[in-house]
Amino acid sequence: MSSTLLRTAPALRGALRAAGAGAIKPAAALASTSFVRGKATLPDLSYDYGALEPFISGKIMELHHKKHHQTYVTGLNSALDTIAEAESKGDHTKAATVAPLLNFHGGGHVNHSLFWENLAPASRDGGGEPSGSLKTAINDDFGSFDTFRKQMNTALAGIQGSGWAWLVKDKQTGTLGLVTRANQDPVAGPYTPLLGIDAWEHAYYLQYENRKAEYFEAIWNVVNWKTVAARFEKN
């Protein structure tokens, strides 16, 4: 998983800054901040909001990143705070009740972070077809790139409600597969997520309204195969 996207703001850095100002010695800073958890933060996009046009409008990208993803980041931090506070009081029941919020907002943060990176402007790395070992694997496991694309679009169209479709790699067998996830459930367990497509209405509605099949067709023009191939080769 990308450490640049799922970065945390290191508590240590702040502590060392404070030490540098002469407030406390570094050793004391380490000790005094050892309980401070890094906060999840909204990752920057590596392209402009308008850079995926005409396939995904700048308005969609801006709202999607600045409002929706930010809400997941905020919700994740708030869920983690609640859990930490409950744990410190020994209130395990309270901590357990936060689990659905942690899954939803944590999943939302992970999913969107992966999503932004597996997209790219059509003028740069977006679109086209995969090459190299990923191409071979897709041919082996789906028959052809075209068949894979069709199956992914069918999976996306079949989602009832909000959710995601993913190209995944089975950690044990190394084979590729397609999975869908409801709401913001993240891909975990035996699978490594390689390519995710957001099928929530907020991902397309301002531009495509109810015509979601058009969005599922269009998004292939901005899929960043370089990122997908790197995830495939690394895992």
Added chain:
Amino acid sequence: MAVTTYSLPKLPYAYDALEPAISGQIMELHHSKHHQAYVTNLNKALQSHVAAATAGDIATQIALQPVIRFNGGGHINHSLFWLNLAPTASAEANPDSARALVAEIDKTWGSLDAFKKAFAAALLAIQGSGWGWLVREDGPARSLRIVTTKDQDPVVGGEVPVFGVDMWEHAYYLQVCAHLTPFVTPNPLPSRGSFPCGSMSLCLCVSLPCYACVHASLSSHREC
């Protein structure tokens, strides 16, 4: 075996009759496209189901269950939804039109406002697509309760749906974008001359959130 064919019900009001609370554009898409798709896909699934039943193909019948649940639920839910909405100025939109229900709500939540608050909280807590419902429970007490259902799951079985609110993004996104609160908050849309807050254009959604607009004093937000 005869198959019942379902059809899209007509709305008892014009698409723009719910403005400024819900825009005409949303209503038109919601009714003529989304609801129509549930009706079309329900009819298709039921046809296939009958064919599978006739052929004694149990596997296909089972495979069709989720499709029937989703599209049949979508048809039921939206059909209830259109009828439990009414133009603001109409007599039907006045709680005085439902004295017995309001009395029961008062008894259960303390006041209509307290119920609206509890209902809004339940709606905002939905993760993903779904619906919020005021239902009457099965059983001797037949008490009122707030429930939420996911995706297009309908309220069926013993409970009776009294009032439903669609919390799919398609129900509000063109108007309030990422800001849900005004959609479900009681009396959320203060009218401002001929340019009510709720009908602000999409570009303004980004720069001037409806939420801020709704909670701002009217005089200080003329551009809204």
